[in-house]
Amino acid sequence: MHHDRLNEIYLDNNxxxxxxxxxxxxxxxxxxxxxxxxxxxxxxGLRARYILDSTRDLAxxxxxxxxxxxxxxxxxxxxxxxxxxSALIEIKRKISQQGNENYRYLLYGATEHKAVxxxxxxxxxxxxxxxxxxxxxxDNDGKLDYDFIEKHLSKTAMIxxxxxxxxxxxAQDLGALETLIRTHNASVPWMVDCVQALGKFELxxxxxxxxxxxxxxxxIYAPKGIGMLYTREGAPLTPFIAGGGQESGLRSGTENxxxxxxxxxxxxxxxxxxxxxxxxxxxxxGFRNKIVETLKLAFPGIVFNMPFETSVxxxxxxxxxxxxxxxxxxxxxxxxxxVSSGSACSSGVTRSYVLDEMGLPAWQSESAIRMSxxxxxxxxxxxxxxxxxxxxxxxxxxxxxxxxxxxxxxxSPRQEGLIQLxxxxxxxxxxxxxQSESMVVIDPVEELGExxxxxxxxxxxxxxxxxxxxxxxxHESCRPMLQKLLQSQLSYDLKxxxxxxxxxxxxxxxxxxxxxxxxxxxxxxxxxxxxxETPGHTSDSQSLLLGQSVDSQLKAEDVRFAFVxxxxxxxxxxRTNFVSSSTSKMxxxxxxxxxxxxxxxxxCPSHDYNNEFxxxxxxxxxxxxxxxxxxxxxxxxxxxxxxxxxxxKRLNDQVGHEILCGVVGKQCDSEGIHVMPEELxxxxxxxxxxxxLDVREAHEFHLFNDWDSLNLERAPENVPLSxxxxxxxxxxxxxxxxxQELLFVCRSGSxxxxxxxxxxxxxxxxxxxxxxxxxLNCVACD
Ligand code: PLP
Numbered sequence: 001m002h003h004d005r006l007n008e009i010y011l012d013n014n015x016x017x018x019x020x021x022x023x024x025x026x027x028x029x030x031x032x033x034x035x036x037x038x039x040x041x042x043x044x045g046l047r048a049r050y051i052l053d054s055t056r057d058l059a060x061x062x063x064x065x066x067x068x069x070x071x072x073x074x075x076x077x078x079x080x081x082x083x084x085x086s087a088l089i090e091i092k093r094k095i096s097q098q099g100n101e102n103y104r105y106l107l108y109g110a111t112e113h114k115a116v117x118x119x120x121x122x123x124x125x126x127x128x129x130x131x132x133x134x135x136x137x138x139d140n141d142g143k144l145d146y147d148f149i150e151k152h153l154s155k156t157a158m159i160x161x162x163x164x165x166x167x168x169x170x171a172q173d174l175g176a177l178e179t180l181i182r183t184h185n186a187s188v189p190w191m192v193d194c195v196q197a198l199g200k201f202e203l204x205x206x207x208x209x210x211x212x213x214x215x216x217x218x219x220i221y222a223p224k225g226i227g228m229l230y231t232r233e234g235a236p237l238t239p240f241i242a243g244g245g246q247e248s249g250l251r252s253g254t255e256n257x258x259x260x261x262x263x264x265x266x267x268x269x270x271x272x273x274x275x276x277x278x279x280x281x282x283x284x285x286g287f288r289n290k291i292v293e294t295l296k297l298a299f300p301g302i303v304f305n306m307p308f309e310t311s312v313x314x315x316x317x318x319x320x321x322x323x324x325x326x327x328x329x330x331x332x333x334x335x336x337x338x339v340s341s342g343s344a345c346s347s348g349v350t351r352s353y354v355l356d357e358m359g360l361p362a363w364q365s366e367s368a369i370r371m372s373x374x375x376x377x378x379x380x381x382x383x384x385x386x387x388x389x390x391x392x393x394x395x396x397x398x399x400x401x402x403x404x405x406x407x408x409x410x411x412s413p414r415q416e417g418l419i420q421l422x423x424x425x426x427x428x429x430x431x432x433x434x435q436s437e438s439m440v441v442i443d444p445v446e447e448l449g450e451x452x453x454x455x456x457x458x459x460x461x462x463x464x465x466x467x468x469x470x471x472x473x474x475h476e477s478c479r480p481m482l483q484k485l486l487q488s489q490l491s492y493d494l495k496x497x498x499x500x501x502x503x504x505x506x507x508x509x510x511x512x513x514x515x516x517x518x519x520x521x522x523x524x525x526x527x528x529x530x531x532x533e534t535p536g537h538t539s540d541s542q543s544l545l546l547g548q549s550v551d552s553q554l555k556a557e558d559v560r561f562a563f564v565x566x567x568x569x570x571x572x573x574x575r576t577n578f579v580s581s582s583t584s585k586m587x588x589x590x591x592x593x594x595x596x597x598x599x600x601x602x603x604c605p606s607h608d609y610n611n612e613f614x615x616x617x618x619x620x621x622x623x624x625x626x627x628x629x630x631x632x633x634x635x636x637x638x639x640x641x642x643x644x645x646x647x648x649k650r651l652n653d654q655v656g657h658e659i660l661c662g663v664v665g666k667q668c669d670s671e672g673i674h675v676m677p678e679e680l681x682x683x684x685x686x687x688x689x690x691x692x693l694d695v696r697e698a699h700e701f702h703l704f705n706d707w708d709s710l711n712l713e714r715a716p717e718n719v720p721l722s723x724x725x726x727x728x729x730x731x732x733x734x735x736x737x738x739x740q741e742l743l744f745v746c747r748s749g750s751x752x753x754x755x756x757x758x759x760x761x762x763x764x765x766x767x768x769x770x771x772x773x774x775x776l777n778c779v780a781c782d
Contacts, residue, residue: 008336009385013219014166014196014315014372015340020221020269020277023262027223030261038255039246048257055264059228062267063194063213066206067233071247072226072260076195077115079214079229082240082251084119084158087189087212088127090236091157095129103131103157109144110135110357111167113193116160131157135357141307142170142358146180153184161190163197163213167342167354167370168306169315171197178208189235195219199270199278199375200312211235217263220270221376226259269376278375284313287382291316291371294386297405298393299323305355305364314375317355319367322450323402325350327697328369333747334700335392337385342368395699400458401451412458418561418604418726419455423447425609426475429563429725431546432461436524438491441466441482442544442563443606449478453485462491464521465529467501469565469606470541473578474661500540502531510549512596513556520549530554534593536586537566537574537661543593547601557598560729564603566661567593570612571623574661577648583641587630594631602729607661611754612761614725616732619762673756674771675743681711683743690741692716695724695755700747709778710745721751728762738765749773 010018019027030051036044038052052072059070073079091103106120106129117133124131134152137145142165149159159181164171174192181190191212197203199220205213212235217226231237243252269277279287288308295302301321320328325341332339342352342365355365373382396402400412419430429442430452439461444452456463463486468477479501483494492503503521510520510530520530530545547559566574567589576583594617597603602614621628626643629635635643675683684690694701694716701718719727731740742764744752752769759767770777 008338009381009388010338011371011373011385012338012340013374014169014370016218016224017221017374019223019262020266020376023222023265026265027258027262030258034257034261038257039244051257051261051264052255055260055267058264058267058271062203062271063198063215063230064202064204064206065230068206068235069231069233069237069250070228071231071251072228072255072263073247073251074225074256075218075227076113076193076214076216077119077227078240079212079216079227080113080115080191080193081119081123082229082237083189083191083212083214083231084116084123084160085240086231086236086238087158087191088123088129089238090189091131092127092129100130102155103129104155105134105152106131106158106160107134107136107149107152107156108160109162109172110138111142111165111170111354112160112162113166113195116162116191116193120158120160129157136161138357140359141310142168142354143310144172144177146176149177149180150184153181153188156185156188158189158191160193162193162195163203164195164200164312164315165354166196167315167352167368168317168358169196169311169313169372170306171201171310171312173310174208174210178210182209194230196312196315199266200284200314201281205230206232217259217266220266221374222263222266223259226256226263228263279377281313284375284377287373287377287379288313288316290382290386291389294389298389300403300405303364305358305360305368314373314377316371318369318371319364320369321363321367322447324366325368328367330696330700330747331392331396331703332369334696334703335388335395336704337388337392339369339371341370342366392699392703395703398702399697399699400455401699403454403458415459417723418729420604420613420722420725421445421448421451422608423475425607426472427604427606427608428452429561429604430455431523431529431561432459433523433527436462436527438462438464438523440464440521440523440529443468443472443565444478444482446476446478449481452478452482456486456489461489463489464491464523465497465501465503466490467531467544469544469563469567470500470538472606472661473538500542502542508552510552510554512545512554514592514595516592520554526550528554532592532596534564534567534589536576536582536589538578539580539582539585541565541567541574541589543567545597545601554596555598556596556601559597559601560733561725562593562597562601562603563606564593565606567605568603568615568620568627569605569607569661570610570615570620573624573627573644573647575648575651576644577651583644584637586644587637587640590627590630591633600732600735602725602732604725613721613755613758614728616762623761670753670757670760673753673760673768675768677770677772677776680770680777684712687741687743690743692743692745693719693727695719695721695744695746695751697722704774706778710774716745721755724755724758728759732762737763740764740766742767744769745773745777747773748775 034047036048038049108116189211192210194213195216211232213230215228218224241252246252299320305317329341342350351365352368393404397404397410415432416434421428423445426445428445428448432439466479496505497503507519509517511517518530520528526548528549532543534541534543544563545559546561576586599618604614697720707715744755746752749772756767756769
């Protein structure tokens with residue numbers, strides 16, 4: 001762990017570590033004082049050679065290499081490559097003599113670092129070995145399946161396993177594995193990836209039959225670009241890089257002496273018997289315990305994704321129910337705690353292949369967070385981390401997103417206006433009206449059920465309606481569950497609502513701009529939510545219009561938000577090829593809808609496939625010729641039906657796990673929206689009136705708002721993504737959208753770019769964002 005001037009708490013040591021002071025010093029000496037080439041025979045060269053040789057001896061001692069060999073190379077990926085390449089060249093030779101019967105499989109653990117299976121595949125193809133790559137399953141605890149290994153061993157060309165997993169910290173029992181392997185195959189080459197084991201427990205490699213063991217400097221406080229490979233005495237080794245014959249001809253290229261020297265400084269620490277710097281297993285386990293207990297208090301819905309007994313104490317992998325990894329990562333990043341999430345990204349959701357292979361539930365994989373500290377961590381750093389974790393949890397509680405176990409009363413500010421919650425592309429909309437202390441919930445998505453319930457309870461408003469815009473084909477509505485859970489806060493009886501949740505009592509009628517009279521719920525004074533039938537996408541599709549009624553009239557220009565379900569999507573129209581769809585009814589619905597809402601009414605669909613938040617008829621017409629033609633009566637119904645049918649044919653039923661509810665096109669135009677880090681200060685000076693808006697969630701904003709470090713004179717306003725539609729709704733009606741100068745900022749520049757694009761699409765021609773976000777624009781951190 002490491003504190004810098006920004007006071008960050010670095011808990012991502014399995015990704016890479018900071019370089020320890022004496023390793024920096026050793027590298028610096030090797031660059032400035034002992035800068036010779038170890039191959040030179042003069043005194044300067046001999047001194048450099050001494051560093052190389054003595055570090056190799058030390059490395060051998062640390063890993064217990066015995067009569068085996070250590071070569072220095074660029075890192076573990078090169079070590080893995082060299083080992084696999086060497087073993088497979090030897091296998092190729094054997095196959096040419098004996099045939100391939102005994103060399104059918106290349107076995108590797110299912111949770112290996114990707115460098116392993118990818119190298120196996122690469123060299124298997126290039127060397128034309130023709131073996132089958134077989135991944136060894138693991139159980140829920142990440143332990144390799146011994147029966148599976150046993151079944152394959154006699155016909156295995158090479159087996160690759162890992163000592164400690166980088167995502168979970170799970171350690172394999174190498175002794176038991178060795179017995180298994182050698183009982184069934186005395187000669188199969190065995191590589192053990194020891195990257196995450198070095199410095200965490202003792203290795204006595206020569207006492208084992210492990211043939212190859214790669215290591216990496218940057219995972220244990222040495223710099224990037226230095227690693228080493230242990231090879232057992234007699235294990236085949238073919239130079240992977242040929243050239244000037246360095247490393248006894250086994251790895252050519254002038255040695256990275258600064259790297260070797262720095263690695264040497266770390267190896268010294270590991271080798272100290274009374275090691276002060278690197279803590280013992282017991283001490284580290286105590287540290288882990290402290291963090292785990294704090295996490296449990298901070299996040300009641302937490303589960304840990306690895307067994308504590310068989311994992312190294314420096315890695316904690318956990319998931320918090322209802323919080324995808326990205327949200328916790330953003331939260332921690334704002335609290336200046338650096339952690340990491342799962343690696344792969346499928347349909348916009350980050351997930352962990354390691355946890356998937358362990359058979360953990362999908363939500364745990366999608367919510368996985370890894371915290372990893374190094375063995376040189378101090379107690380003070382652990383205590384600071386715990387303090388920050390509690391702060392982060394309080395911020396979430398304040399946002400009404402979670403209730404922690406801390407037993408402190410936290411005041412949550414009352415929310416006013418529109419709130420957008422998302423799960424994948426599916427949107428739930430909540431409108432909170434502080435005047436009448438009531439709210440409506442529209443299209444509650446099942447995955448968001450608990451979050452919605454917590455939010456409503458925490459805000460303490462009466463719920464006037466929980467309603468769906470249609471029966472959804474792609475996801476479940478959690479309306480029935482919410483209606484039960486929120487019963488005490490519902491302003492109507494559970495019996496009195498229709499199939500989509502519209503209350504059948506306490507409603508009134510309002511007249512829309514086209515003259516039709518529809519049912520409406522009153523929030524405060526004249527604020528109403530009116531229900532307009534808009535069949536087409538499904539036969540039961542309806543749109544909900546929120547606005548100020550005057551004398552029971554809800555005029556088009558007074559409709560602020562239109563919850564249009566899947567009738568109009570951002571950049572497209574909802575599909576009409578379901579059994580209950582009707583394309584011709586959609587034609588009528590579109591015309592009706594466009595005539596009862598205004599040019600600046602914000603349309604809030606139930607899907608947002610491209611992170612575009614909300615839209616207007618005006619913006620849609622610009623990008624959707626068909627909608628424009630329908631609205632302006634330029635296309636006849638029969639013609640519309642034909643065109644729409646051919647559009648829907650292009651729709652792939654399923655993309656990833658999602659059923660698409662309509663054809664949408666991306667309309668983003670990002671030209672001119674970026675304010676680059678090097679131009680920010682000048683830009684701010686030349687735009688003194690600009691409104692700077694931070695689009696991170698409120699809890700992130702409250703945790704990190706050190707605007708001095710960005711040289712911003714005033715603190716930005718906070719407009720979280722979940723409140724963006726509300727902000728647009730409030731600002732678009734002022735009619736001068738194109739003049740408003742807006743500058744968005746977030747953590748990395750990715751959310752703010754999306755927001756700026758949305759604003760541009762909606763006619764805010766002077767919307768921009770700070771490229772690189774808070775992360776790259778912090779002038780105080782240079
Ligand atoms: N193996 C494991 C277990 C790792 O954690 C890593 C780094 O992420 C590697 C291999 C690759 O190491 P390097 O970055 O030195 O190539």
